[in-house]
Amino acid sequence: MTFPIQPISWPTVRYMIGEVQYGGRVTDDYDKRLLNTYAKVWFSDAMFTDNFEFYRGYNIPKCRTLEEYQAYIEGLPLFDSPECFGLHPNADITYSTNTTNSMLDTIVSIQPKDSGGGTGETRESNVYRLANEILEKVPEDYNPFQVKECLIKMDHLKPLHIFLKQEIDRMQKVITIVRTTLTDLKLAIDGTIVMSENLRDALDSLFDARIPSTWRKVSMTILTGANVIGVDEVFRPDNNDLTYDIPFFQISWESATLGFWFTDLLDRNAQFSSWLFQGRPISYWMTGFFNPQGFLTAMRQEVARANKYALDDVELTNEVTKLLREEVVKRPVEGVYVHGLWLDGAGWDRKLARLVEPAPKLLYTALPVVHVSAYSRSAGNKNKATTVYSCPVYKKPRRTDLNYIFPLALNSLVDPDHWILRGVALLCDVK
Structure with a gap:
């Protein structure tokens, strides 16, 4: 058979x-x-x-x-x-x-630490001068009473304003640590105080134009010992139950060089200050948030409250506009405008609002302003297109779960599988 x-x-x-x-x-x-x-x-x-x-x-x-x-x-x-x-x-x-960058970083890391500059300036004097220059540009501390007063005027119970308060608190921690580190480093160079291990790391990092480790990550010993002003308040959980198996907490953000990092600090602080004292921005620079997922969650909550949706039934939706940041003149009726996203692995046809092949040797393409809102699953998504590519958005070029934020739906003329094989993603920061 x-x-x-x-x-x-x-x-x-x-x-x-x-x-x-x-x-x-x-x-x-x-x-x-x-x-x-x-x-x-x-x-x-x-x-x-x-x-x-x-x-x-x-x-x-x-x-x-x-x-x-x-x-x-x-x-x-x-x-x-x-x-x-x-x-x-x-x-x-x-x-x-x-x-190449990895190789150059390795070369920098193994260079002699006692070498001076070409002008004969010592490492200590070079770093001392740099510390003075940075201290002159470090933003002023936020006055907690002034922050509270401004938030009350804006209706401090709205989710986005609660989010703003949390972001300002974290920015204040960064400002405090930067100012404290540089001030102590100057005293240590002068011989007034002992050069600790953290200060030695800061001196070496500033000399090499790198970010001091204490500006990026705070160790659990610092948190529990409260050796850095105000750090334990922002990272200590509400129930005071510290998780001792986590050796470090991320206090700021990753960046390629000290210059890029400090520029980000100034830009982030400028967005928070403008939002606090002048009202909600027309468009949000999502790269400048410590917790962009929290920003999207707060926006979802506001849309859900305005439309009396159940929060569990609300999902994000988006539409890529044809506008650049300078061309946006008013806030959307619902949801938010976000800008500062970069396409990696694809180009963007602004006129037709869809993905295209990138130009040769053009690694990143700026995406126009994106309207991000929310809708109820039971009501359906009216803006859903027929052929879309679900594009992951990351904080940094390193595509890890820690840097992942959320997916954006991008219109495409070809099958989305093409862009999946291309490895197309959106980056908040390309440095």
């Missing part, structure tokens, strides 16, 4: 590869999406055609002996181009740039 030959169940094969054999070991949702897309694009009946290629020159070898397989493998290129994996050729520039 013979049985008819059953066709290959490709959905089963893709599921086993993308969700079980390999996908079961992938923890990041977007990495798993990429893996499933590879399985979807490659694993089909087309694999058995004579002209099937994963990419030009990358076909399935039809060999019979071990020697033939060995000859095929030895004939493969030594270096794979980005196009082999669906990436744009610009990805090679990004890879080379990151490799």
Whole structure:
């Protein structure tokens, strides 16, 4: 008795590869999406055609002996181009740039610490002068009574204003730590106080134009010991139950150099001050928030309250406008405008408001102002387009769960799988 030959169940094969054999070991949702897309694009009946290629020159070898397989493998290129994996050729520039920067950082980290400048200026005098320059530009402390008074005038119970208060509190911690570190460092250089380990790290970092570790992360010992003014209040949980297995807390933000970091501090503080003293911005610079997820949650709460939606039933929606930041003249009726997002791996057609291929050697493309709002799932999303790419938004170029914020829906003329293979993402900061 013979049985008819059953066709290959490709959905089963893709599921086993993308969700079980390999996908079961992938923890990041977007990495798993990429893996499933590879399985979807490659694993089909087309694999058995004579002209099937994963990419030009990358076909399935039809060999019979071990020697033939060995000859095929030895004939493969030594270096794979980005196009082999669906990436744009610009990805090679990004890879080379990151490799070079990593090498230069290593060279800087191993240079002698006692070397002076070309003018004969010592490390200590150089850092002392730099500390004075930074101290002159450090923003003034926020007066808590003035902050409270301004928030009350704006209706301090609104979710976005509660969010603003939390952001100002965190910014004040950063300002305090920067001012305290630089002041103590000057005293240590003068010999008035002992040069501690943290101050020594700050001296070395400032000399190398790097960010002192205490400005980015605060150790648990500092929190529990309260050696830094006001740090324990912002990081200590409400129930005073400290988690001792976490060695560090992120107090500020990552940046490539000290100059970029300090410029961000001034820009972030300017947005908070303008919001506090002049009212809500027309468009928000989301890069300047410590907790952008909290900003979106507060916006969802305001939309839910205004429309009497159940918060559990509310989801985010967005529309990319054709406006630049300077062209926005008034706030939206509902939701918020956000700006400062950069496309990585794709370009943007501002006229047609959709994704396009990036220009050669143009690594990042600025996205116009985005209108982000919320809707009730039960009511439906009226702005939902037919072909959209769910684009992840990250705080920094390093795409990790810690830097992930939320997805934005971007219009596309081609299948979203194309942009998934391209690795297209939105970045709040490209430095």
